[in-house]
Amino acid sequence: MVDLIWLVPALPLVGFAVLLVAGRRMGEPAAGWFATAMVGASFLTAVVAFIGLGGLEEQVFVQTLFTWMPTGDISIDAGFYLDPLSGVMILFVTGVATLIHMYSIGYMHGDPNFSKFFLYLNLFVFSMLVLVLGDNLLMTFLGWEGVGACSYFLISFWFTKPANASAGKKAFVTNRIGDWGFMVGMFMVLFTFGTLSYSEFLPLAPGLATTTATFIAVMLLIGAIGKSAQMPLFVWLPDAMAGPTPVSALIHAATMVTAGVYLLARINPVLAVSADWVLPLIAWIGAITAFVAATIAVAQNDIKKVLAFSTVSQLGYMFLAIGVGAYWAAIFHMITHAFFKALLFLCAGSVIHGMHEHQDMRVMGALKKFLPITFGAYIVGWLSLAGVPPFSGFFSKDEILAYAFDVNPVLWFIGLAAAGLTAFYMGRQAFTVFWGTPHWHPEEESVEEVPPAVTGTEAEVLADADDPAATSAATVVATAQPAVDVSDLPDDFEPHESPWTMTVPLVVLAVAAAFGGLLNIPLPSSLHFLERWLSPVFELGGPTKLSLSDGSILLLLSVSALVAIGGTLAAAAVYLWHKVPSAPLEPAVLANGWYIDSSITAFMGGPGTAGFQATADVDTKVVDGAVLGVGAGVGRLAQASRYLQSGHVRRYALSVGVGTVVILGFMFTRVVI
């Protein structure tokens, strides 16, 4: 049964190929259903292969398609590597992808590029499966580049919006930094072991010299940071939300962004032998990202931006888990996160759909009546992400926190604080969007008194307040985010529930998000299904063994639960019952993401751009300047020659001359007397 593993990526590829040729002819919705069927078939194959893997003794299956480079001392095969880790990954990737494909049929309804969208989605699923299933770093790299390119294409899908194109660019550029790290790390592996195959080099990893292992680990870590949007390369992910919502759900929440975590988990034997600061570094990156992104999420107004920063924050948890040696906990959280974050994004998509493409939470409110199914599903996702027991997020997050507590209580505390913030910002979103009063009627807007959520009138309202600090902060917010224009909505506008193709996936995902925690019940340890299943993969990596007593675990569980519930209640106090003014809680510095993005933009737009331009213009400007400087006395001649454009040639000749002089000068230094 495991022999069928090649079918898992092959089916979406077939889907891609067929859509490429006949997609336009299939039209809507046939193309969408076809793509969904392909991914669904892939999911079924994955299930079959997974069951087959369980029956194997070794629980590792390598399928070599062909040998790419057999000659010499370097051998690279193209093949698939199925082990407990990749088995779990393909299951949830194909599963979630199938649901999101189905959802997209409804969501992309009426889009002129309907079939093209599914074309890219299928290509993406193929790339992601190659990434996960590849039996060597090169295959993973192929998938890695593939998902990056698809992400870039899909973010730019609605290229009519300039912001999308720019976001696509940012995602691409940021990812290149990570790709560079991946490439260098990959070559280092190749030169160290003479092979890239996981089944060959990972067992050898314990014999690595510390410096080599550290180098490889750090390079691949750079790759993982870029792909998984960790500090400081996280700026692209929130902007990537410019793409269609199913894309955000599939690529920027459930699958692609977890590739970095997967990579780190995959190379755990290398991490184990690298210098003793590497793992703590990963843990700290994760913890700080989790916290900072959570603070930013608190002050976002775009419904998808909140979820985006939340994704960054949750990915931080996964890094934290890797860093404290709880590899399986990272995978656990990855799975549950895939469920509930995909669910939340799809709900957000449903809301946006119902709100006629309005994404600003400030124009929503009281939607629970209008979108009942979405609302129900959202509740599950919300409580799961907030970490409220017994939803899945509670279990997976708590495993990570327990390990963090065991390794370094400071990390645990940061993680706990982030968890509290998570509960808070999710509560804020839930209460703003689904409860309260509706804000989508322009005329109601004007008569309404001191609206609880931030609106365009907030600045004036708060200007009357006594607290000058709040006033200035609010002014900044108001200036940065002008009033949302809802005048395009018809007067009799009413949000509507989405079609069944969209709500069915919501329900399925809601079930998964609710019960995903069953994969791994914290107590008693006999119920650690996932940990046991994954343990062969992490054997060489020397995973941390939890040394806490059952009592301490229970205590930690209760603390987490209390924090989650406390955060939710706090949000309710502010946004549901309006006991506390919300503005001071949403300072501009948070709304603007600690200005990290804008400072990068400022750099790229200022000195960075200037740098590129200077490089490009070195022929025309710098050299020309030198020539003109020298030639100040040659005045007329220079003028005349510039008319004839021979100025160019002279300039070029000068650059040749300068190069020659430098080379000859170097040669002088080499003379042996």
Added chain:
Amino acid sequence: MELFPSDAVFTPDVSWVALWPMVVMALGGLLLLTISSLGKGRIPRPFYALWAVLTSVGSFITAIPLWAQVHGWEDAVLWYDPEVDPTGPFSTVGGVIAADGFSVFLTMLIAVSMVAVVLVIEAYLDREQDRFPEMFALTMFAALGGMVMVSANDLIVLLLGLETLSVAAYVLAAMDLRRVQSQEAGFKYFVLGAFSSAFFLYGIAFIYGATGGTGLVHITDFLAANVLLGSSGLMLLLGLGLLIVGFAFKVALVPFHSWSPDVYDGTPSPLVTFMSSVVKVAAFAGMLRVLVMAFESAGADWRPVIQGLAVLSLVGGALGAIVQSNVKRLLAYSSISHAGFILLGVEAASDVGTAAVVIYLTAYSALVIGSFTVVTLVARSGDRLHTLTDYQGLGRTSPLVAGLFTFFLLAQAGVPFTAGFYAKFSAVIAAVDAGTAWLAAVAMLSAVIAAYLYLRLVVTMWFVDPAAETDTSHVGVPAAAGIALAGCAAAVLWIGIFPNTLTDWAERSVPAVVQPAPPNLVESGDEADADVEFEVGPDGMPGMPGPMPGEMDFGELDLESLGIDPAELEAMLEGGDLGFDVDVEFEDPPG
């Protein structure tokens, strides 16, 4: 005491088998010119294209037995004659033309590239309703120059090959008489090319002064036996530096690159396929043979220079390309970055590096010919649409062309399982193998930056709607161009997925240091007196031009017609005062 009289003439040994590819190309070009001038326009243009294709194919076919021979598979050659035909790597015509795996493989590569280039030119001329048999003839002569360069075992011959190639290329650049930009390109190329050729020639002069010869084998041996100090060393190094400048200009390395964007932009698009493939192949081959083979012992002196050029080209090319809005200029900068990659193989100065260069050149030729063929087609009639705006929405109007272009661009970006990736991979391996891992890291960084600009083009084609001024007419693919495109795409895919064959070939394509065969003594009589064999010492022998160490068999000589008195020779032999070993068998012993 002179053994030979002063008017004895030593003619070099000629192995025609090594010369046939060039001779075919030269004759093909000359005959094409003759036919076209005699035909006075009555001959249809496709005839010339066919002629050029057949010539290139003929050149390729004549190289096949040579490939077998230099690898010692002479049994495979039907007409192999062990008496006259050498086996294994050899050099001929006094050692100025080398026949080794390196030269033969690249000769074949040039011949194959020529077929594709000619097809693209034909498609272009057909579209422009233009007759230019000279365009074919000049590319053929340029290809001849390229073949000479890849085989040249002597700096003078290398220079002449380079000049033949360059002069033809200058004219080709200016060939679009309708566009002033094309003339400007030709002019710039010519002036700067002449400038750099002067450097090159000056370098040859210095090297001659330092080593006493221009033959690469001679230089190799001389440097192996002597350590040059002081002014001689300076002379050698200056010569070396000037040679590098000459090569760097031809392959457009930063800072000697500035001509290339302008020239690529101005040159008729189909001819850019030629400039970016054959010209680069030839120039890199010459560079590799000179630096890696002849100046191997001076590696410590030239490797840092090449490293510096590589870094500048890798980074400069990639960054420069980012800001271009003209596709031809963009690809010109990208080819600068590619040249930086190839330098990694040169810089490695090893067999691995040489193989990497060969692999890269092969892959790159396929990629760049494919890319510029698309550019030619998209430019439409008049060869004028080259801005990014003109590529907007191409995916919708002409999916086939856009798809192929996307494929070539992704391959250039180095996506795994394409030729581009394998080429970059080989270059990086070579650099690390040679202990310059930092250079490999810079190269990867450049690849990462460059990927942006390729993707930018892809996005333009598939995701940007055509602007108002964009020509949205369908881009058709004429049969001739279609064959070229299909061939390039197949090669890119094949190299990418099954790189072993190419690797195998590339590993066989290593330049060899081979002593020239002894010259023949021109005989004036028909009666032979003696069979003379000379063992000549390192200083050569009196009466012969230049040092020619090694064993020489002069065969049967008619001593009297040469003015040698057999009795005198006999006395000299007995006296042992010749200064070299000689083994003479007299057919008719004197006295």
Added chain:
Amino acid sequence: MPEAVLLGGEQTTTAVEWVVFIIAATTTLLGSFGVIMARNPVHAALSLVGSLFSVAVLFLNQGAEFLAAVQVIVYTGAIVILILFVLMLLGIDTEEDLEDEPLRGQMPVAVGIGVLLTASVFALTQLVGFDVVTGTPEVTAAIRDDMPNINQIGRLLFTDFVVATQLAGVMLTVAVVGAVVMARRPREYQPIPEPESMDAPLSLDPTDQGADNGAEVAD
């Protein structure tokens, strides 16, 4: 063995050689001065011929027959004739004010460089001596002293460098063909206007198509 030894070995300067040298050197210098002093450009060109021709004589005096021949054929024969052609075709205005220098301050610089050059040549001969041959022994060893160097070069061209000779022929053919192609300008050709700017302003936006892109999006 041939008796005529023109060059090499122990060099002795005969009285005839001295006389020839003095005469030729004097005419060379006179010619050079003529080039820069003559008011009439044609006179200047003719002075150049004299100067170059005298240099040819100097070459001959040194036994470099080939160089002498090349000097006459290439410089006097081709280059100066070309200069004269250009002068005649363009119809030089003899009244043009030669005092009006196109390059300001060129004269003192030229004088300075000239003095420097002379000084360095003088210094070189004083410090190193006249009879120094640079380069490796082989460079000079390869030159035979029993044969005029024209013969030697001729032999080399048709033996060791026969490929180079043939190639030079091909190259000249290419040049001639190129010249013909460039000169032929069919009348039906209409020049195609070129876009003005070739370098776009910097944009990191992948969909930004540069400045010349008017309507970027239309959907």
